[in-house]
Amino acid sequence: MMEPWSLTDILSIVTAFQLLLLGAVILTSRRPGKLNQRLLAAFLLANVLLLVQFELFNQIKSIRVGVTPFYFLLAPLLYLYVKSLLFQSFKFKRVHLIHVVPFLIVFAYFILFLVSRLSLSDGPPEYARQLRMESKISSIFLNLQIVCYMTNIFLVFYQYRKEIRNHFAEVRHVILNWLLFILVAFTLMWLTDFTSTVAGWLKIDDPGFFRTLTLVSIAINFIFATILVYRSMEQSWEQTGIIESTRYSGSGLTDKESEEYAQKIRMIMEKEKLYLDPEISLKELSDKTGISPRYLSQVINSKFNQNFFDYINHYRIEEAKRLMAGTVRKELTILEVMYNVGFNSKSSFQTAFRKYTGTTPTEFRLRTLN
Numbered sequence: 001m002m003e004p005w006s007l008t009d010i011l012s013i014v015t016a017f018q019l020l021l022l023g024a025v026i027l028t029s030r031r032p033g034k035l036n037q038r039l040l041a042a043f044l045l046a047n048v049l050l051l052v053q054f055e056l057f058n059q060i061k062s063i064r065v066g067v068t069p070f071y072f073l074l075a076p077l078l079y080l081y082v083k084s085l086l087f088q089s090f091k092f093k094r095v096h097l098i099h100v101v102p103f104l105i106v107f108a109y110f111i112l113f114l115v116s117r118l119s120l121s122d123g124p125p126e127y128a129r130q131l132r133m134e135s136k137i138s139s140i141f142l143n144l145q146i147v148c149y150m151t152n153i154f155l156v157f158y159q160y161r162k163e164i165r166n167h168f169a170e171v172r173h174v175i176l177n178w179l180l181f182i183l184v185a186f187t188l189m190w191l192t193d194f195t196s197t198v199a200g201w202l203k204i205d206d207p208g209f210f211r212t213l214t215l216v217s218i219a220i221n222f223i224f225a226t227i228l229v230y231r232s233m234e235q236s237w238e239q240t241g242i243i244e245s246t247r248y249s250g251s252g253l254t255d256k257e258s259e260e261y262a263q264k265i266r267m268i269m270e271k272e273k274l275y276l277d278p279e280i281s282l283k284e285l286s287d288k289t290g291i292s293p294r295y296l297s298q299v300i301n302s303k304f305n306q307n308f309f310d311y312i313n314h315y316r317i318e319e320a321k322r323l324m325a326g327t328v329r330k331e332l333t334i335l336e337v338m339y340n341v342g343f344n345s346k347s348s349f350q351t352a353f354r355k356y357t358g359t360t361p362t363e364f365r366l367r368t369l370n
Helices: 007-027 035-059 071-086 094-114 125-166 177-201 207-233 255-272 282-289 293-303 308-325 334-340 346-357 361-369
Strands: none
Touching (some): 007 035, 007 207, 035 071, 071 177, 125 177, 125 293, 293 308, 308 346
């Protein structure tokens, strides 16, 4: 018999519809085909199937299952999506299929042995015991899987946050706070489900408590889906990623070549003042110098003892000091100086200025005027 619809049911249906619609839009998009878009669509559709399974078995009480196979897809697909989004070098290979093996095993068990079991609550007692055992074993493996994958995902994201400073002088547009939000939302959703699982193991007999946890989990999923739809309408998924650093292992760059490249970089930077471009990146400097991005990054790190971010900002701060100390340009405000030397963010300018001078721009100007 069908249960009357609750707020949880309505949220589940709306969320599933949003995710399904967004997944279909991504898959049918005419934008250049990208692996990260296909992996995102797969993640969204797996989430849809999880919600459908939840709603189906919530409504049809005669079906009892101890496992949720589609949950085993979410963390692996999210991991692959994040890797493909952040690093250009990521390519999907056959070896990556190992990530879906746990899902395939659980799904095969689900199809072969569980779907046909009807009215287990009215069957022999051993059926109920077996169902509880299946649920407990499945939950243990599922939560271990999610912990391992989410740990790796956050490590990959941290690695990316460090590495972008070797590629960009302005990192606000590539820091990807929206991706961090997605990761945190997924983690909170999992923690809510995990709390419900542990409460079941502890045999807490409070239906209202479990209903509340389920509602919170679905609500987080709903907010997550809503923001994904909003960002997709802004076409925010155009992310090309960066080249993953290997710490220059196996580099064929000799000391003589490295020194020649360092002189060439210094000459072009001082002659053309490329640092004044707010959007300057490692790739653009590579195009100007004719030096590959890999060698360019290696030379900046080894010869100047800086990453690309600090190397460019050092030039910018020196230019800012010259402007603020110059007798002709004293009429410039600090904000105008900031924009003239290539900064787009006041906080970034303040931080960089203090780093290289030990004082704030205002204090520096007062000192030079006096």
